[in-house]
Amino acid sequence: MKRFHALFQALDTTRKTSAKEAALVDYFQSAPAADAAWAAHLLLGRKGRRAVNTRLLREWASEISGHPLWLVEESYDAVGDLAETIALLVPEPAGRVEPPPLAQFIEERVIGLAALDEDAKKALVLDTWRITNEGERFLFHKLISGGFRVGVAKGLVARALSVVAGVDKPTMLHRLSGRWEPTAEAWQRLIAEEEEGADPLRPYPFFLAHPVPDEIAEIGPATDFQAEWKWDGIRAQAVRRGEELLLWSRGEDLVNTGFPEITAEFRALPKGTVLDGELLAWDGDAPMGFHALQRRIQRKSVSAKLRAEVPTRFIAYDLLEQGGEDLRALPLADRRARLESLVAAANLPHLGLAEIVPGPTWEELAATRESSRERGVEGLMLKRRDAPYGAGRVRGPWWKWKIDPFTVDTVMIYAQRGHGRRASLYTDYTLGVWDGDQLVPVAKAYSGLTDAEIRRVDHFVRRNIKDRFGPVRVVEPKLVFEIAFEGIQPSPRHKSGIALRFPRIARWREDKPPEEADTLESLRELLGS
Amino acid sequence: MAASFQSKPDLVRTTEHGLWCEAGGFYIDPWKPVDRAIVTHAHADHTRPGSLRYLSSERGADLVRQRTSLAVHGPVCVESIPYGERRQIGDVTVSLHPAGHVLGSAQVRIEHRGEVWVVAGDYKVDPDPTCEPFEAVACDVFITESTFGLPVFDWPSPESVAGEIMAWWQANAEAGRTSLLCAYALGKSQRVLAGLLPHMGEAPGPIAVHGALHNLLPPYRAQGIELPETRYASPEVAKEIKGRGLVVAPPSGNGTPWMRKFGDVSTGFASGWMALRGPRRRRNFDHGFVVSDHADWKGLLSAIEATGASRVLVTHGYIDTLVRYLSEERGLQAERLDSEFEGEEGSSADVGATTAEGAE
Numbered sequence: 066m067k068r069f070h071a072l073f074q075a076l077d078t079t080r081k082t083s084a085k086e087a088a089l090v091d092y093f094q095s096a097p098a099a100d101a102a103w104a105a106h107l108l109l110g111r112k113g114r115r116a117v118n119t120r121l122l123r124e125w126a127s128e129i130s131g132h133p134l135w136l137v138e139e140s141y142d143a144v145g146d147l148a149e150t151i152a153l154l155v156p157e158p159a160g161r162v163e164p165p166p167l168a169q170f171i172e173e174r175v176i177g178l179a180a181l182d183e184d185a186k187k188a189l190v191l192d193t194w195r196i197t198n199e200g201e202r203f204l205f206h207k208l209i210s211g212g213f214r215v216g217v218a219k220g221l222v223a224r225a226l227s228v229v230a231g232v233d234k235p236t237m238l239h240r241l242s243g244r245w246e247p248t249a250e251a252w253q254r255l256i257a258e259e260e261e262g263a264d265p266l267r268p269y270p271f272f273l274a275h276p277v278p279d280e281i282a283e284i285g286p287a288t289d290f291q292a293e294w295k296w297d298g299i300r301a302q303a304v305r306r307g308e309e310l311l312l313w314s315r316g317e318d319l320v321n322t323g324f325p326e327i328t329a330e331f332r333a334l335p336k337g338t339v340l341d342g343e344l345l346a347w348d349g350d351a352p353m354g355f356h357a358l359q360r361r362i363q364r365k366s367v368s369a370k371l372r373a374e375v376p377t378r379f380i381a382y383d384l385l386e387q388g389g390e391d392l393r394a395l396p397l398a399d400r401r402a403r404l405e406s407l408v409a410a411a412n413l414p415h416l417g418l419a420e421i422v423p424g425p426t427w428e429e430l431a432a433t434r435e436s437s438r439e440r441g442v443e444g445l446m447l448k449r450r451d452a453p454y455g456a457g458r459v460r461g462p463w464w465k466w467k468i469d470p471f472t473v474d475t476v477m478i479y480a481q482r483g484h485g486r487r488a489s490l491y492t493d494y495t496l497g498v499w500d501g502d503q504l505v506p507v508a509k510a511y512s513g514l515t516d517a518e519i520r521r522v523d524h525f526v527r528r529n530i531k532d533r534f535g536p537v538r539v540v541e542p543k544l545v546f547e548i549a550f551e552g553i554q555p556s557p558r559h560k561s562g563i564a565l566r567f568p569r570i571a572r573w574r575e576d577k578p579p580e581e582a583d584t585l586e587s588l589r590e591l592l593g594s
Numbered sequence: 595m596a597a598s599f600q601s602k603p604d605l606v607r608t609t610e611h612g613l614w615c616e617a618g619g620f621y622i623d624p625w626k627p628v629d630r631a632i633v634t635h636a637h638a639d640h641t642r643p644g645s646l647r648y649l650s651s652e653r654g655a656d657l658v659r660q661r662t663s664l665a666v667h668g669p670v671c672v673e674s675i676p677y678g679e680r681r682q683i684g685d686v687t688v689s690l691h692p693a694g695h696v697l698g699s700a701q702v703r704i705e706h707r708g709e710v711w712v713v714a715g716d717y718k719v720d721p722d723p724t725c726e727p728f729e730a731v732a733c734d735v736f737i738t739e740s741t742f743g744l745p746v747f748d749w750p751s752p753e754s755v756a757g758e759i760m761a762w763w764q765a766n767a768e769a770g771r772t773s774l775l776c777a778y779a780l781g782k783s784q785r786v787l788a789g790l791l792p793h794m795g796e797a798p799g800p801i802a803v804h805g806a807l808h809n810l811l812p813p814y815r816a817q818g819i820e821l822p823e824t825r826y827a828s829p830e831v832a833k834e835i836k837g838r839g840l841v842v843a844p845p846s847g848n849g850t851p852w853m854r855k856f857g858d859v860s861t862g863f864a865s866g867w868m869a870l871r872g873p874r875r876r877r878n879f880d881h882g883f884v885v886s887d888h889a890d891w892k893g894l895l896s897a898i899e900a901t902g903a904s905r906v907l908v909t910h911g912y913i914d915t916l917v918r919y920l921s922e923e924r925g926l927q928a929e930r931l932d933s934e935f936e937g938e939e940g941s942s943a944d945v946g947a948t949t950a951e952g953a954e
Contacts, residue, residue: 077871077874077875078874078880078881078882079880080878080880081880130745132745133919133922133923135918136744136745136915136919139744139912139915140744140745140746143744143746143912143915144744144746144870144872145872146871146872149870149871150746153745153746153748153869154745154746203871483872489870489872489873490872490876516876533914
């Protein structure tokens with residue numbers, strides 16, 4: 066635990082990628098296998114389970130620290146991170162013994178905790194507080210709340226692991242995909258020169274696109290690229306191997322249960338096939354939009370009614386494996402040809418083939434892209450015809466050319482303190498538009514401003530508080546923000562009657578008085594589009 | 595009930611100009627220009643230029659003059675009195691007492707018809723070799739700040755932090771990096787420097803200071819406060835100390851082209867806000883050191899208790915939390931008092947900000 070805490074500190078206190086990588090390599094080379102396996106598991110952001118209710122944690126912290134519960138809550142409100150708040154409030158133990166190594170610590174005090182009854186849980190948590198310092202307590206709280214997040218990119222962890230194993234990064238990304246348990250054995254396989262005994266059903270690392278530069282021609286002549294629609298669904302790989310058919314989402318979650326008709330039907334694909342594509346809610350010949358698809362996501366089972374209301378489809382745009390052979394090194398044009406014949410031969414009702422959007426020039430593609438909104442897509446994907454299928458986000462072969470978002474000018478009406486990196490600053494804003502002489506909230510936005518702007522808005526909020534409701538501050542309606550959003554839906558749950566999709570602050574309109582912000586009426590007019 | 599049971603009007607209250615003592619005819623740390631101001635210390639949010647007459651502690655007078663003479667308002671009159679000396683102003687008796695915040699910082703004691711009020715300004719109770727220690731002054735009504743008024747703020751000992759800074763400096767020097775330590779120019783920087791004095795035997799290089807700080811050191815040395823040897827961080831000095839020296843600079847120096855002359859640097863920041871991970875990660879510093887010239891939670895509570903005050907007015911910081919705690923847990927009559935004071939680097943938001951931005 067001590068060593069892992071030191072690694073965490075090193076990652077948390079430096080902004081330099083090279084220093085982070087060095088700290089990771091150093092840790093992975095020196096830690097015992099079981100600890101290293103857990104560290105990799107945690108740093109890659111693989112899911113944990115909540116082992117204890119956070120309400121109980123607050124109550125115990127109140128009891129141990131002697132601070133009334135409301136003061137614990139107020140502290141949390143100001144700090145913005147419960148794990149940190151409690152780590153700070155629990156008194157430093159005198160003459161403590163060191164906590165055990167990471168793997169043992171997790172097995173005994175994190176995994177073991179979930180199974181206990183409330184009294185035994187309390188005893189174990191309090192005991193752990195007696196053997197940990199502030200930083201270790203913080204990690205402990207993160208571990209038992211199932212929300213372990215560290216400021217380190219998955220790609221960086223993979224790179225460090227590839228250095229330790231002496232393989233290239235795409236190989237390491239592939240080894241890391243799919244299912245593996247954080248054990249000493251899995252660790253040995255991960256860093257072995259030649260990998261054996263890996264999950265036979267794992268997906269390939271997803272290949273990701275960069276946004277296009279402002280000047281589209283900079284990426285090369287249009288004829289070098291294959292253009293496809295950019296779908297607004299769930300990126301997924303359909304892995305057909307052995308007797309199984311697994312649907313892996315980009316976050317490497319298995320999503321089969323939400324799509325039973327596809328799971329059943331795709332077993333008819335030849336063994337040793339891996340398709341890359343998009344899961345969509347699909348009505349006849351067009352996508353139904355993400356809000357419909359959301360009803361399918363993370364379902365343990367799907368009722369006949371939901372099946373009928375939200376039909377689905379898998380649009381395939383790449384073929385990564387055929388006859389058990391890894392095709393990723395082939396140029397896209399070759400993979401595409403194979404994909405087309407495979408989809409045609411399979412002839413499955415829920416399997417679609419991604420249409421190629423004809424060019425041949427950037428001008429024509431730009432004109433076609435204008436129809437994205439009515440087609441229910443997000444714009445275009447541009448893929449180099451001669452490029453192999455890479456791993457992760459690589460600049461050059463794949464680009465996304467999204468349509469411009471909608472924008473609306475809004476007035477800030479409420480502010481709340483942020484969490485995580487922005488804890489204790491007023492960074493969460495509720496924004497409204499005019500409905501007559503009233504401002505009605507239409508969006509909550511958490512991002513889009515620079516750090517310097519956030520400081521100035523925070524300063525404004527502190528000086529313009531009209532009222533307080535719990536953590537929410539009602540502010541003078543003076544600041545105007547232009548927000549961008551991807552779509553608009555009717556919503557009976559909201560006072561405004563509408564809900565915006567992915568609202569974020571596009572810019573601070575310091576040039577605009579609040580009276581000139583947009584109206585609810587003008588937003589409602591967008592509902593049809 | 596007879597009229598004698600009516601409560602007396604408050605001796606100090608907030609007006610649009612600042613904290614106003616009507617019976618004495620003066621303001622304390624006014625935020626707008628006034629005729630007569632008593633100032634607790636020379637930080638920008640407490641000593642603002644533009645007033646006609648200032649009264650400060652004797653030890654803080656030079657710094658107050660520096661701050662107020664920046665104005666274009668013509669000659670200013672800065673009077674000073676030693677700590678503890680009583681002076682009749684209007685209908686009240688005034689004396690100044692050490693607040694332990696920065697050199698010359700003062701609490702203002704005001705006595706009027708047997709009632710005593712103390713305006714503490716900014717204060718801390720931890721030891722600090724660069725200023726006079728906080729003095730508990732018995733009073734009926736205590737006006738306290740609340741910058742760090744939450745129990746999550748629990749300062750480490752100044753010695754241990756000095757040790758951390760030295761260890762960081764040594765590790766940087768070993769890696770061939772210059773150490774750039776940012777700290778508020780008035781008070782914090784001198785305190786950090788003084789803290790390093792006992793460790794200077796292990797120093798891997800010389801110390802240089804940014805111009806903004808260089809000019810603030812003579813008033814300290816003139817009062818006999820011992821600081822390690824420092825040099826002005828000129829381009830020549832920068833060349834000489836590159837890779838092994840420690841540079842102390844105001845937070846506004848971080849991320850500017852000025853930094854480039856020191857080559858590869860590791861940056862550190864000394865502030866009470868560095869006790870929290872959010873501000874630590876939000877600011878672009880490699881390392882945070884928990885150093886504050888304000889009282890932490892325990893410090894606030896012990897100071898309040900030591901005054902024996904039955905009524906406490908709470909200004910700038912976590913006002914509502916401290917008011918509720920004092921009322922519910924300590925049985926005191928505690929109230930909110932709005933002001934335009936800003937606490938440490940304004941707020942957690944302003945930690946290390948280049949300037950105090952967008953105030954009005």
